[in-house]
Amino acid sequence: MKAAVIVFPGLNRDRDMIAALTKIGGVAPAEVWHQDADIPDVDLIVIPGGFSYGDYLRCGAIAARSPMMDKIRERAAKGVKVLGVCNGFQILIEAGLLPGALMRNTSLKFVCREVKLEVTNTDNVFTNGYTKGQIIRCPVAHHDGNYFADAETLAALEGDGRVAFRYAEGTNPNGSINNIAGILNAEKNVLGLMPHPENLIEAAHGGIDGRALFAALLDKAA
């Protein structure tokens, strides 16, 4: 199982993501700079969090229109798994790989704290290491995580089991519609989520609730 972490200028969670993939997978992922000619032959592509292009225009908007995104789109169409966390999720949305929009938090504040997530669906390669309905802890750190989609899109996401994670009752940090924290594409090989599971994978983090996601992706025991 080979992984690559894509780095756009302004991302800052790339090292955390690389550490998580290395510690759980046993092998360091390839690091791909956005101007690199191509992405190595991998099974998993990860876009980590941060502030690509300083969040100019809209979060993720500039990175989403870079030539590197065309390469990621091609791989995703071939079935390669793609994970976007936080700004990575915003980039996937802006690129049209996932539906909807991520708007300013309703509080207007940058929220950096731990929330509880409900694992809403587990029939996909990302969350099958959890049990359906399981409540896990996970940190969030974002200013624009307020998920929005029109009624038709929302019905498709809910009806097809494409909501992977929901903020558990009372912990919605951003006003997301239906408490949505993470969604899948129709083929269920692309996941985007606002919370940071890579920051809760070992005792030093204070918990390991994020481990099962990476373990499932990397074919390792949690």
Add this chain to the structure above:
Amino acid sequence: MKARVTVTLKAGVLDPQGQAIEGSLASLGFGGVKGVRQGKVFDLVLDGTDVEAARTQLTGMCEKLLANTVIENYQIEISN
């Protein structure tokens, strides 16, 4: 040729920033404000003199980059 693109949130999309501004206006004593919606303005300088060609190009820019059409509308004004 100059163009101004105005991007605004679609009706029905929550605008917490607009609400905060509305609250701030009220606290400054500006009464009678029934609603505030925040948007963005882009001023562009374009080559050429063909207004229709420019409008087509600007529409492409809005659809592909300047606006997120999931949540935003755009309006194009062209002046010589």
